[in-house]
Amino acid sequence: MKKLLFNPFEKxxxxxxxxxxxxxxxxxxxxxxxFNARFDGVLDxxxxxxxxxxxxxxDNVFNIAALFAALYIAGYIINKKTRPIDILGxxxxxxxxxxxxxxxxxxxxxxxxxxxxxxAGPNLQNLDPVDLWLPALxxxxxxxxxxxxxxxxxxxxxxxxxxxxxxxxxxxxLALIAAEILSKITFYLLYS
Amino acid sequence: MQHHKLPIACxxxxxxxxxxxxxxxxxxxxxxxxYPLPVLLRLPADEQSFILQFFLSGGSLKEMxxxxxxxxxxxxxxxxxxxxxxxxxxxxx
Numbered sequence: 001m002k003k004l005l006f007n008p009f010e011k012x013x014x015x016x017x018x019x020x021x022x023x024x025x026x027x028x029x030x031x032x033x034x035f036n037a038r039f040d041g042v043l044d045x046x047x048x049x050x051x052x053x054x055x056x057x058x059d060n061v062f063n064i065a066a067l068f069a070a071l072y073i074a075g076y077i078i079n080k081k082t083r084p085i086d087i088l089g090x091x092x093x094x095x096x097x098x099x100x101x102x103x104x105x106x107x108x109x110x111x112x113x114x115x116x117x118x119x120a121g122p123n124l125q126n127l128d129p130v131d132l133w134l135p136a137l138x139x140x141x142x143x144x145x146x147x148x149x150x151x152x153x154x155x156x157x158x159x160x161x162x163x164x165x166x167x168x169x170x171x172x173x174l175a176l177i178a179a180e181i182l183s184k185i186t187f188y189l190l191y192s
Numbered sequence: 193m194q195h196h197k198l199p200i201a202c203x204x205x206x207x208x209x210x211x212x213x214x215x216x217x218x219x220x221x222x223x224x225x226x227y228p229l230p231v232l233l234r235l236p237a238d239e240q241s242f243i244l245q246f247f248l249s250g251g252s253l254k255e256m257x258x259x260x261x262x263x264x265x266x267x268x269x270x271x272x273x274x275x276x277x278x279x280x281x282x283x284x285x
Contacts, residue, residue, distance in 0.1 A: 013263030081272070086265050162269040 006148070007155040008093070014085050017156075021092025025060050028099035032056025035102040036111060040191075042067055042176070042183045043146070045101055047111035060095070062190075066183040067091040067176075071153075074175035075161040078168050082161045090156025097148035104138040150176075200234050208234060231281050239274060246271070 003010065009017065032039060036051045039059035068084075068091050075082035104110050113135040120127055157163060157172050202209055211227040232240060249255045257267040 009263060010266050011261065011263055013257075013265055081268060083265070159263065159265045159269070162265075162272055 006151050007159070009086070009090060009156040009159040013159075014083075014089065017089035017093055018085060021089045024093050024096035024099065025057075025064065028060050028095060029053075029057035031099050031102040032059070035105040036108060037102040037105060039063055039098075040184075040187045042180045044180075044184075045098065047105045047108070047114065049108075049111065059187075062186050063183050064088075064091050064095070066186065067153075067179045070175040070179035070182060071157055071172075074171045075157060078161045078163060078171060086156070086160035090153060090160060094149055094152035094156060097145045097152070101142050101145050104141060110135060110138065197237060198233065200229060200236070231278060234281055235274075235277070239277075242270070242274070 012020075028039070031037070033051055033053045033056050036048050037045050038048055038051055038055060039045050042063050068088050071091065072082070072084055072087045075087055113131065116127060116131060117124070124132070153176070154172060161168070163169065163172065200209060201207065209229065211229060212224060214223045215221070232243065235243070245259070246256055249259065253267050253271065254264060257264045260267070
């Protein structure tokens with residue numbers, strides 16, 4: 001079960017993973033729309049007052065494209081036999097845990113909390129303790145989901161490229177950072 | 193008949209073993225000498241059977257992957273690792 005959750009790529013490949021990845025992307029877009037989330041970066045998600053049904057989907061398309069480009073280039077440098085379909089499937093499926101993080105904004109809860117924090121400024125003591133603890137606990141949910149996301153990305157990349165050495169692991173890390181920068185530049189150019 | 197596992201490494205120093213005697217099972221003629229083991233026999237039994245299975249499946253990675261219940265990249269990685277190992281065993285060939 002653990003292997004299936006963290007490394008399904010060892011057993012499944014190509015089309016099944018790609019189909020699951022497509023399904024994950026649709027789920028991600030729907031959750032983003034339902035809970036007003038914007039995925040404004042490969043490793044970013046922010047809540048807004050109202051997200052229309054197109055925005056979370058297009059966000060995900062740009063994030064998937066940035067991740068795919070960076071990881072495929074890194075993968076091809078590591079191993080010329082790396083297949084695009086394996087990297088694309090990995091990228092699409094790996095983002096699924098990240099989409100679940102949108103559930104923390106049920107009824108706009110996290111978005112309201114963000115506003116309260118901004119309004120309170122340095123006077124956090126004026127806030128009701130419940131208003132602080134519950135979002136903090138919900139925020140803690142983000143960490144395991146982010147770890148799950150990165151673990152899936154790493155395991156999929158490892159299987160697709162036959163990654164072995166420390167240098168290869170650094171290539172993965174650098175590709176992830178490059179994808180984040182690329183996505184941030186894209187969103188800046190598109191929405192600023 | 194019980195098949196004994198062919199020892200490929202020295203139990204004392206882990207060095208590669210050589211063949212020093214061969215026997216004909218029908219007339220018991222014995223041949224003595226010092227013959228290095230062929231490359232494939234220097235691989236562990238599971239890797240030998242993997243290569244045999246690969247050969248019998250017509251060298252199809254896809255078929256091997258579906259037979260063993262692993263993904264295509266996992267199977268390709270295993271073959272690549274084995275190729276690398278065989279290359280290291282035969283540096284001059």
